[in-house]
Amino acid sequence: MQPISTLYIDRRALRYSETEKVRAALNLPATVIDDPGLVYQDLAGAEDSVARGKQVLLLTLNRGPFLRKCPGTRYYRCCGYKILHIGAFCTMDCSYCILQAYFHPPVLQYYVNQDKMGRELDRAFAGARRPLRIGTGEFTDSLIWNTCTDLNTRLVNVFAGQRKAVLELKTKTVNVEGLKPLAHNRKTIVAWSLNTERIMASDERETTTLSQRLATARACRELGYPVAFHFDPIVLYEGCEEEYLAVVDRMFEAVAPEHIVWISLGTFRFMPQLKPVIQERFPDSRIVYGEFITGMDRKMRYFKPLRIALCRKIAQRIRQHDPDVTVYFCMEDDEVWQRCMGFVPKQKGGLARMLDKSAVAHCDLDKKLLG
Known part of the structure; x- marks a missing residue:
């Protein structure tokens, strides 16, 4: 991970205790601003505004909802996930990161008005009529914040005290x-x-190795945490099949299948405007030069027979290790499901129910929520 070198504080964030805690942890001089546009001016003047944005942190307020629906699309199967929007962007640097094109330019932000977040979680828990699957890793990495906040400690404690929801902390780090x-x-x-x-x-770039991630997953499992894995994005290249199957084998060597809540599969897909960003920032990367077509969601996707062929092999290898572990596709259609898995989600009550059942089975949630 790249170190944070510059700290900006939205004046409206000064009255929150979380602001002072982060400021003290980083031990950096801070510039208090009234207009976040000043941060964008800082980034826009950099030769690589994306790289610069990973070193500049803005402490500010989340003026929208903290708890949001996952931004899926009606053309592909979505899992009904809820996003806890704690911040934005990341200190690691992955070529395929959609945030490079999603924000203009991307700014590393952390939201300090967490009293509002707490109230939203309380209401969600009280009103839950089915298991809630909530994660913080959609617009940022869940665990990069462990270096300067105790947010995850507080979230784990909050979730530990109820039986209606699970918290998923998704990461490429070993910050546990x-x-x-x-x-x-x-x-x-x-x-x-x-x-x-x-x-x-x-x-x-700036991420941990496969061995480090798997060793940390094993350590968390030994501490009693349920674990999960996400193969996303799966990238097609010469020799990729053997290499992905080897990763599957190593994953099960690290964590026994009965401790894995779910495994997701998702092939590389991207907004067209991301391509020139990758080409400029990662000139040696070959990931944007595959056989792509425009999907129904207007994203570039691998030609369907190619992604089916690889995903079927990966799913089969997972099933060889354990036929009952929950495997699902992130944003795919029924044809891909049927040809890779042998069924479509509707036959099992829908994708959301599949994952809800796995969460209840592994995470000690109230079984009555399944109806």
């Missing part, structure tokens, strides 16, 4: 020291994004 002493009550899932070592080396 703060999680070790916690009485999590199996309400927090620690999850890792996995890829082949070749893709990690070429397209995941």
